[in-house]
Amino acid sequence: MGKLKNHYLQNEDQSLAAIKLGELTDLSAQIEAWCNRCGHYRMMAPEHLINRLGPLISVPEIGVHMECESCNSKDLAARPVWLEPMPLMMMAAE
Numbered sequence: 001m002g003k004l005k006n007h008y009l010q011n012e013d014q015s016l017a018a019i020k021l022g023e024l025t026d027l028s029a030q031i032e033a034w035c036n037r038c039g040h041y042r043m044m045a046p047e048h049l050i051n052r053l054g055p056l057i058s059v060p061e062i063g064v065h066m067e068c069e070s071c072n073s074k075d076l077a078a079r080p081v082w083l084e085p086m087p088l089m090m091m092a093a094e
């Protein structure tokens with residue numbers, strides 16, 4: 001059972017990783033990127049990256065076009081993240 005679950009999780013990861021920048025704006029997702037050299041980490045809004053790279057680029061490709069602001073390395077990795085809903089704000093709205 002555990003093996004099967006891992007298989008599904010891996011498939012999901014791959015489909016998420018190949019998602020296009022333009023699709024993320026509809027899903028209220030963010031891009032997280034980190035430097036493979038110094039470990040510098042950053043979260044970005046997809047809109048910001050679309051202005052520079054266009055909506056048709058896939059998320060892993062973004063890392064190729066970025067530069068680490070900490071060590072200037074171009075060895076960066078990127079992936080989409082979905083932000084958790086904020087329970088406190090939801091309670092305030094009711």
Ligand SMILES: [Zn+2]
Pocket residue numbers: 035036037038039040068069070071072073
């Ligand atoms: Zn770096």
